[in-house]
Amino acid sequence: MSLLQLRDDTAMPLYQQLEEQLYGLISSGVLPPGTILPAERQLAENLKVSRVTIQRAYAALRQRDLLASQGRRGFLVRTRPSQVHPGMDRLKGFTEEMRELGKIPSSRIVERQVVQDRSISSIFGLPSTAPFLKLTRVRYGDDVAMSREVAWYNLKAVPALEDGDLSGSVYAFLAENGGTRLVACEQTIEATMPTLEECRIFGFDEPLPCLLIKRHSFTQDAAMIEYVEGLFRGDMYSYRLKLQA
Incomplete structure (x- = not known):
């Protein structure tokens, strides 16, 4: 969590800064699948922000299918399924x-x-x-x-x-x-x-x-x-x- 740096000198809301930073850490593999992120209250205290900020960031990452709730333990970084890229050039089952x-x-x-x-x-x-x-x-x-x-x-x-x-x-x-x-x-x-x-x-x-x-x-x-x-x-x-x- 020491990698997270939230700024107050930008127009980007704190929750969006957190979402994008966590997304970058997950996408780059710094936070690999299976990593447990802190619970909302704990992370809010560590970053000295409101719990609502953490809730909004985590909710956005869950919508992107990157996190799964683990209850009081926190949030699990999910294994992302690999995409398939089928063509639509002909009829096939x-x-x-x-x-x-x-x-x-x-x-x-x-x-x-x-x-x-x-x-x-x-x-x-x-x-x-x-x-x-x-x-x-x-x-x-x-x-x-x-x-x-x-x-x-x-x-x-x-x-x-x-x-x-x-x-x-x-x-x-x-x-x-x-x-x-x-x-x-x-x-x-x-x-x-x-x-x-x-x-x-x-x-x-x-x-x-x-x-x-x-x-x-x-x-x-x-x-x-x-x-x-x-x-x-x-x-x-x-x-x-x-x-x-």
Whole structure:
């Protein structure tokens, strides 16, 4: 803590000075993961500032997923997950994307059922009585939860999905069972905040910004097979786009 030097001859508030100095020490490795920072009251006394100043600085660092509360012991410097930088140059599933990034993909099925859903039917342009396979999965890369996705599949087009083994890549299953190949998609990306359940899945102490990706996937003859809403952790994903004039 002797490395912290707060100044009163600058317009930058004390809490922001503290936040930026601690951020620099953590990013540079001077305060490595596993380091316990003092509790709020103790640090406030050491630096001769108000406890509110320490609370605001620590809260900002927790929002950046750099600190985790250890109760009366203080705050733990967290191990930051390494970011992945997938490209968006072509249609590919999660399994293929993880393998391209050098990670081992896996999934945990949370929910699997055949449903009728009027709103989903309208997305597919099908009658309200059309059956869909609803598949909710947590997707992992090297055993780290990367995303939570809810997908609906057109069972009229691919009935084999209802009872098929979907523990791996659904795209691979489609290709191997009936030769259904998805060749095009329409995709949107939105910023959103995770629910408490999604925070638990991702190991967040408090909600952090995430990316919500919505995808409509089609076959060569323009038949829509899949609609998926995937929530991807914002602290790990940085997408790359290559654009040409």
